[in-house]
Amino acid sequence: MTDFCAETNPITTGLYNIESEGRTREFYVKVPTDYANSPEPKPLLFAYHGTGGSYELWLDGSYDLADEVGDGAIMVFLQATQDHNEINQWDYAFDLQYFEDVLNRLRRGIEFDAKRIFVTGHSSGGGMAHDLGCNYGDIVRAIAPHAAILKSFVCTGSVAVLQTHGSNDTLVNPGTGEAGHQFWVAYNGFDYDTTITGVHPTCIDHSLGASPYPVQWCLHAEGSGEAAHDWPSFASAATWEFFSGLPTAEPTTEPPAGGGNSAIQYDTMVMFTLEFPPGIGQITQGAISIYPAGTQQPLGGGPISIINQSFDPGEVGPGSVKNYELPIKYVNETFPGTYAFSVIIYVADGGNPIPFPGKDHIVLRDIYVNDRNTPIAISTPLVMEPIFF
Template sequence: MTILRAPSPGLGTVLGACWLTAALAACGGGAAGGPTTPAPAPPVATPAPPPQPSGSAGCGSAAKLATGEQTVTSDGIQRSYWLELPAGYDRHKAYPVIIGLHWRDGSATEVRTWNNFFGLKPLYGNNAIFIAPQGRNAGWANDGGRDIRFMRALISQVQQGVCTDPQRVFATGFSFGGMMSNAIGCEMGDVVRAIAPMAGSLWSGCGNGTHRVAAIFDHAMDDNVVPYAAGEAARNTFVARNSCSATTAPIGNNGCVEYQGCSAGKPVVWCGHATGGHWPPAFAAGEMKAFFDRF
């Protein structure tokens, strides 16, 4: 029996078919009018997160503290301070903090009512938070560093309770308050940026902290309560700590001088004046604010 076979396609036929198949694929393939593969959808853009408020832990949330007397426990003892928030407080605004320290036998109440935090509050308006701590036995003996620990506790409480700028915490005070300002500058440079002691000394102690602060000092030569030499000794301590030279240059309009060559960002200014006794001069607030505004 003879078996009939269909004729095999020639090489030309096979190549032609392959060429046609490739051409169809390159043009979208398949039969005319057939379905095409859809292009992939573009990735969905992830929305940017809302801007986060800068500043302390208290920023962005409702204030946990309000203007008025506050208490904080330090060394197992409940201690008090007056907190003054600006009118129209904004929880998203990181405010500088100014600590005002009272004189011997003075009080936090007198600091805020006598002349509005040594005249600073009117200059800041509603752009700063003010604190007036109350010293034990109406003073700042700082026995065993207890008042330094109190300052750390109250600053931490304020930073957690309201929106502050941790890089702009300043301390000032008069007489015993000036001495405590110096003690803060000696030990709390990790928390406080600058100090402004008036008629102060180192009689509240001067611990050997590793962080430095900027400092502006005010003292009258005829001070008969805290000797001028005691103020100079405090100044000299910070001049040495901040690696300043002995050269000075005039600054401001009230006879103040700034030491030259100090460590970057740690200037030292001395406002020594001939008269005025044991009392803050009228120009003190303006010089302090101008100094604080540098940071």
């Protein structure tokens, strides 16, 4: 199966521009040297760099994935836009559409196997891989996020998942990666406690090798501190072995057998009231996280875990006060214990998934959690304030 409509200007190896969401965007395509003589269409592999990076990192060996893939796939290296601080950063407000627009351009310019569309990425680029797999599971065959956070939690279709995360990562806490791990295990219909070894000794495979939509989790101990956030030494080999070893599967809007959105179970509910300041921008989305007890602004790092990846704030604006009752799912927390409960509110001209200082808003409140299943009620209002690091 292919999605291909030849045009007079076919795609070859090189840098391309397209218009997407009113912006001129770039992407680089690496076409296999044997493309013209290949008896079968090649897979399509999208790769997303991390915050502050560029597509060139996939070309200069900073990410060594291209060496591992060789002529095995058509590789597409995406380019983030600059945020308010002129730092290259992905933003879900327009980068999901960017994926669609690049894919449509490729369909008009090069032949590929539409049953084998893969997405990988590092850090915030890995977050893009997560969310593309969730939102486009009827198009994307498999994803491989590295040191990344899943933000979406209502998904479409079926997708195979390989995740890697550093156990010593201080930039993106492994607990936030574990939240995505637990989500995909449930969504793809597996038992969390039943595993075999995956594509690398650090990886566990929940599918037991018996599903076209496996979920593998690779918690490694490479590096320490910020260095533990780097692209792992085994990531490229593991990613390509995972992608290239998957069986053929027709794209589908249906979830894997035994899984789907209905398989996602939450631990309890949290009730709270938010007060929105007069100067807040256009409110778009919220998330709930857990930080160590006593955490205050400026934030020195990411949360321990995200216990509600995304919620709709509803009809609110500057000066609004609104009550919420929302589901939450803990990750690695121990009970009883005290944690800094955090609500982040994203605004239209801020950043998402990484909040932008001075625009997106946050509130932090220490709470005592007795156990995993008792509902939490925060009686005094939570006053949102601009986030800063």
